[in-house]
Amino acid sequence: MLNYAFTMFAYVVIQMTRKIQEYNYMMLSHYITPDEKRWLFESTETTSNYPELELCLLGYFLNTPCFILEVIRIQLGDVLTKQGKLRRSFFIRDEKGFNGEQRKVFIRNSELRQLTMNYINWRVKNNVGQGEHPDYYLGLNPDEALLVTKGTAIRSLLKELRKET
Numbered sequence: 001m002l003n004y005a006f007t008m009f010a011y012v013v014i015q016m017t018r019k020i021q022e023y024n025y026m027m028l029s030h031y032i033t034p035d036e037k038r039w040l041f042e043s044t045e046t047t048s049n050y051p052e053l054e055l056c057l058l059g060y061f062l063n064t065p066c067f068i069l070e071v072i073r074i075q076l077g078d079v080l081t082k083q084g085k086l087r088r089s090f091f092i093r094d095e096k097g098f099n100g101e102q103r104k105v106f107i108r109n110s111e112l113r114q115l116t117m118n119y120i121n122w123r124v125k126n127n128v129g130q131g132e133h134p135d136y137y138l139g140l141n142p143d144e145a146l147l148v149t150k151g152t153a154i155r156s157l158l159k160e161l162r163k164e165t
Contacts, residue, residue, distance in 0.1 A: 032062065037062060040058060040062075041055060041058060044058060052115075052118050052119040052122040053119055053122075053147060053148075055115050055118070055119070056115045056116055056118070056119035056146075056147065057071070057147055058115075059109075059111060059112040059115035059116065060074070060112065063109045063111065063112040064105050064106075064107075064112070065105070066092070066105060070092050070105075071147070072145065072147060073092075073145075074090070074145070074146040074147070075142065075143060075144060075145055075146060076120075076129070076137060076140050076141065076142045076143075076144055076145075076146050077137065077142030077143060078090040078091075078146070079107065079116060079146060080120065080137050080138065080140070080142065081137075082136050082137060082142075084136075084137060084138040086107065086113055086116060086117055086120075087107065088106065088107060088108065089104050089105060089106045089107060090104070090105055090107070091103065091104055091105070092104075092105060116146075119146075119147075120138065120140070123140060123148075124138050124139060124140065128148060129141050129144040129148055131144075
């Protein structure tokens with residue numbers, strides 16, 4: 001079972017998404033105070049079974065204007081270069097994108113960059129999503145989803161959360 005703080009955050013995200021989508025905008029950092037943000041990160045880090053994954057997920061929710069479905073569609077090859085470096089930006093992986101247009105998402109926030117690299121390094125260390133060539137993409141499969149846990153995509157975690165709420 002997911003930790004309590006992450007479950008509550010996901011519930012808030014799902015509820016806020018329904019309301020915010022009416023305004024065609026989704027950047028949660030405008031709706032969460034710095035103290036609430038700090039509490040979310042601290043409680044997730046101390047209580048999570050997968051702190052690297054959940055902190056990275058929180059980072060994308062709070063530091064990018066991405067919708068939930070856009071975040072779970074991010075693939076390793078979108079954020080990681082062939083040489084294993086983190087990209088500065090990527091395009092949303094969707095035929096239609098936001099308002100029917102393809103959008104570019106920037107990964108400039110140092111906190112988000114660090115969370116992403118921590119999670120990618122965790123995946124390398126734990127052999128999650130190994131690719132065919134050990135010298136490219138840090139040995140990971142670039143066509144696999146960015147956010148997975150031991151082979152289970154984050155999509156299944158979100159389905160579990162929806163059932164609980």
